[in-house]
Amino acid sequence: MAHDASNQSLMQRDLGVLWHPCTQMKDHETVPPVPIRRGEGVWLEDFDGKRYLDAISSWWVNLFGHANLDINRALVEQMSTLEHVILAGFTHEPAVELAERLVRITPPALTRCFYADNGSSAVEVALKMSYHYWRNQGQKGKTRFITLANSYHGETLGALAVGNVPLYKETYEPLLMDTLSVASPDCYQREPGESWAACSRRLFADMRRTLERHAGEVCAVIVEPLVQCAGNMRMYDPVYLRLLREACDEFGVHLIADEIAVGFGRTGTLFACEQAGISPDLMCLSKGLTGGYLPLSVTLSTENIYQAFYDDYQNLTAFLHSHSYTGNPLGCRAALATLDIFQRDDVITANKALARRMAGATAHFGEHPHVAEVRQTGMILAIEMVRDKASRTPFPWQERRGRRAYLHALRKGVLLRPLGDVIYFMPPYVINEEEILLMADAAWEGIQLATRD
Ligand SMILES: *Cc1c(COP(=O)(O)O)cnc(C)c1O
Numbered sequence: 001m002a003h004d005a006s007n008q009s010l011m012q013r014d015l016g017v018l019w020h021p022c023t024q025m026k027d028h029e030t031v032p033p034v035p036i037r038r039g040e041g042v043w044l045e046d047f048d049g050k051r052y053l054d055a056i057s058s059w060w061v062n063l064f065g066h067a068n069l070d071i072n073r074a075l076v077e078q079m080s081t082l083e084h085v086i087l088a089g090f091t092h093e094p095a096v097e098l099a100e101r102l103v104r105i106t107p108p109a110l111t112r113c114f115y116a117d118n119g120s121s122a123v124e125v126a127l128k129m130s131y132h133y134w135r136n137q138g139q140k141g142k143t144r145f146i147t148l149a150n151s152y153h154g155e156t157l158g159a160l161a162v163g164n165v166p167l168y169k170e171t172y173e174p175l176l177m178d179t180l181s182v183a184s185p186d187c188y189q190r191e192p193g194e195s196w197a198a199c200s201r202r203l204f205a206d207m208r209r210t211l212e213r214h215a216g217e218v219c220a221v222i223v224e225p226l227v228q229c230a231g232n233m234r235m236y237d238p239v240y241l242r243l244l245r246e247a248c249d250e251f252g253v254h255l256i257a258d259e260i261a262v263g264f265g266r267t268g269t270l271f272a273c274e275q276a277g278i279s280p281d282l283m284c285l286s287k288g289l290t291g292g293y294l295p296l297s298v299t300l301s302t303e304n305i306y307q308a309f310y311d312d313y314q315n316l317t318a319f320l321h322s323h324s325y326t327g328n329p330l331g332c333r334a335a336l337a338t339l340d341i342f343q344r345d346d347v348i349t350a351n352k353a354l355a356r357r358m359a360g361a362t363a364h365f366g367e368h369p370h371v372a373e374v375r376q377t378g379m380i381l382a383i384e385m386v387r388d389k390a391s392r393t394p395f396p397w398q399e400r401r402g403r404r405a406y407l408h409a410l411r412k413g414v415l416l417r418p419l420g421d422v423i424y425f426m427p428p429y430v431i432n433e434e435e436i437l438l439m440a441d442a443a444w445e446g447i448q449l450a451t452r453d
Contacts, residue, residue: 005035005037005047006047006048007035007046007047007048010035010047011032011033011035014032014033014035015028015032015033018033020033031407034046034052034410035047036052038066038067039054039065039066039067040065040066040067041065041066041067041428041430042054042055042065042066042427042428042430042431042435043066044066044415050413051413052410052413052414052415053413053414053415053427053431053435053438053439053442054066054415054427054428055409055414055415055416055425055426055427055439055442056415056416056417056424056425056426056427057288057292057426057427057428058292059287059417060229060261060266060287060288060426061287061288061290061291061292062288062291062292062428063264063265063288063291063292063338063341063428063429064291064292064338064341064428064429064430065428065430066292066428068291068341070337070340070341071291071293071334071337071338071341073337074333074334074336074337075293075330075333075334075337077333078094078329078330078333079330082329083329083330084325084328084329084330085329087115087326087327088322088326092327092329092332094329094332094333094335094336095115095327095329095332097332097336098113098298098332098335098336098339099113099298101336101339102285102298102300103300105270105271105339106271106283106285106300107271107273107274107278107279107280107283108279109279109280109281109302109303110279110280110283110300110301110302111300111301111302111303111306112300112301112302112303112305112306113298113299113300114129114298114299114300114301114319114321115296115297115298115326115327115332116297116298116299116323116326117295117296117297117323117325117326117328117331118154118286118295118297119154119159119260119261119284119286119287119297120153120154120155120156120159121154121156121297121323122260122284122285122286122297122298122299123153123154123156123158123159123162123222123256123258123260123284124154124156124158124159124321125284125299125321126220126222126256126258126282126283126284126299127145127158127159127162127219127220127222127256128158128319128321129282129299129301129305129319130145130219130220130254130256130281130282130305131143131219132309132319133219133254133305133308133309134219136308136309136317137308141216141217142216142217142218142219143217143219144178144179144180144214144217144218144219145161145162145177145179145180145218145219145220145221145222146179146180146181146182146207146210146211146214146218146220146221146222146253147162147163147164147179147180147181147182147221147222147223148164148181148182148183148184148185148223148224148228149164149181149182149183149184149186150164150165150184150186150228150231150232150234151163151164151165151184151222151223151224151228151231152164152165152168152224152228152229152230152231153222153224153258153260154260155168157172157175157176157177158177160172160176161176161177161178161179162179162222163230164181164231165230165231168230180210180214180218182206182207182210183203183206183207184203184228184231184234184236185199185200185203185204185236185237185240186203186228186231186234186235186236187199187200187234187235187236187237187375188234188235188372188373188375188384189203195237196235196236196237197237197239199236199237200236200237200239200240201237201239201240201243203236203240204240204243204244207221207243207244207247208243208247211247211248211250211251211253212251215251215252215253218251218253219253219254220253220254220255220256220281220282221244221248221253221254221255221256222256222258223241223244223255223256223257223258224258224259224261224262225241225257225258225259225262225267225271225272225273225275225276226238226241226262226267226272226275226377227261227262227266227267227272227377227380229261229262229380229426230261230419231419232382232384232419232420232422233375233380233382233419233422233424235375235376235377235380235382238275238276238277239276240276241273241275241276241278242276242277242278244278245276245278245279245280248281254281254282254305255278255280255281255282256280256281256282256283256284257271257272257273257280257282257283257284258283258284259271259272259273259283259284259285260284260285260286260287260297261287262380263285263287263288263289264285264287264288264289264338264342265288265342265347265348265351265378265379265429266288266377266378266379266380266426267377267378267379267380268348268351268352268355268377268378268379269348269378270342270348271283279302281301281302281304281305282299282300282301282302282305283299283300284297284298284299285297285298285299285300286298288338289331289335289338290331290334290335290338291334291335291337291338291341292428293331293334293338294328294330294331294334295325295331296327296328296331296332296334296335347429350429351378351379351429354379354429354431354436355376355378355379355381357433357436358376358379358381358425358436358440359376359381361436361437361439361440362374362381362383362440362443365383365440365443365444365447368447368448368451369389369451370385370386370387370389370447370451371383371384371385371386371389371447372384372385372386372389372392379426379427379429380424380425380426381424381425382422382423382424382425383422383423383424383443383447384421384422385401385402385405385421385422385423385447385450385451386421394420394421395421395451397420397421401421401450401451402418402419402420402421402422402423402450403418404446404449404450405418405423405443405446405447405449405450406418406446408442408445408446408449408450409442409443409445409446412438412441412442412445413438413442414438414439414442414443416439416442416443416446421450423443423446423447425439425440425443427439
């Protein structure tokens with residue numbers, strides 16, 4: 001049966017059958033979900049033709065705009081050739097070529113690609129691989145993971161256990177494995193006059209102490225390099241990663257870099273680890289991997305880790321993890337088309353100018369009486385609203401100030417999705433100057449409105 005779609009009808013049908021992610025569904029009694037009919041570039045359009053600037057890249061996945069012609073073309077071709085094939089015992093060109101290219105462009109020690117189909121799964125793979133590596137080495141006492149306060153690594157139980165955002169984690173605590181949590185290098189905590197580097201270096205002491213005390217029972221340290229995105233876009237200095245790499249080597253512990261959100265140019269370099277000049281033992285990628293088109297993820301490992309699983313079958317050392325859609329050809333093809341755009345358009349260089357424009361458009365935000373900090377790492381810019389600027393006292397969370405800014409920006413035609421009271425921009429890389437100004441205007445007005453009593 002054909003339904004004539006309109007904003008109203010789609011909202012109603014949606015509320016009859018859907019359960020939305022990360023949503024208190026009762027909120028939709030007053031604010032229904034926004035029905036989107038089509039997308040183009042940074043724009044999303046509803047059934048009345050109202051447009052929304054996607055300032056958060058649809059949960060950080062989109063890199064080169066919606067309905068991107070190059071990615072579309074690559075997918076149409078792939079779809080008519082091979083949509084999917086089992087990756088156990090079989091292989092295909094997109095999976096091989098993508099792995100070759102990822103090995104080439106990621107930090108040098110990473111030589112192997114294990115595919116999965118979303119970010120959380122890539123994290124689960126990394127955790128299992130690390131534990132299993134030590135087990136294969138005869139070190140069965142290594143069963144724990146070290147994680148940073150305020151970190152986020154996904155929502156499945158293993159990934160949730162190594163994260164530390166209470167809002168997502170607390171409810172499920174009884175179901176989660178026990179982890180060792182150490183101070184975050186978050187530079188929002190820096191002392192007056194302290195540099196980012198000095199702050200992150202000072203906060204490393206807790207990590208070092210924990211490694212000294214627990215290395216014998218620890219498989220790996222897992223971190224989000226440079227930006228704790230879901231943890232309110234808190235940022236830190238690359239020096240922390242350098243110190244961590246050295247310490248992990250010293251204490252015989254793996255370093256897992258979760259670049260699911262920060263990979264593919266978000267922090268100003270293709271991968272955030274580059275800014276510290278380090279190579280992790282395991283690296284998780286997803287989100288921007290397919291340019292925001294299809295769910296695909298990859299966990300890259302060093303040759304050393306790979307070799308610890310490589311043996312006669314009878315020795316039972318193989319990594320027997322799988323997902324039905326592992327290495328899906330359409331996802332891999334979208335990823336290849338995305339990498340082609342990075343190369344063809346010298347995106348990393350072009351983004352430097354975009355990042356400067358975002359900084360320029362928000363230069364006055366820091367003076368707002370309820371803005372504690374405007375912080376930026378590459379193509380991620382965040383604005384933290386507080387009740388009291390001098391003491392950095394937050395607004396009571398129940399007041400949902402960020403939500404007020406969200407609703408205002410929506411009316412203005414800009415999709416922001418504040419994390420609590422932190423408004424941030426993480427736009428597709430095809431945004432232009434005028435659109436940056438529009439995005440900043442909507443945020444500024446949203447802040448005025450949200451912080452008024
Ligand atoms: C989004 C995210 C994940 C989880 O990815 P999903 O595809 O949503 O499961 C893991 N780690 C980080 C750092 C993320 O931002």
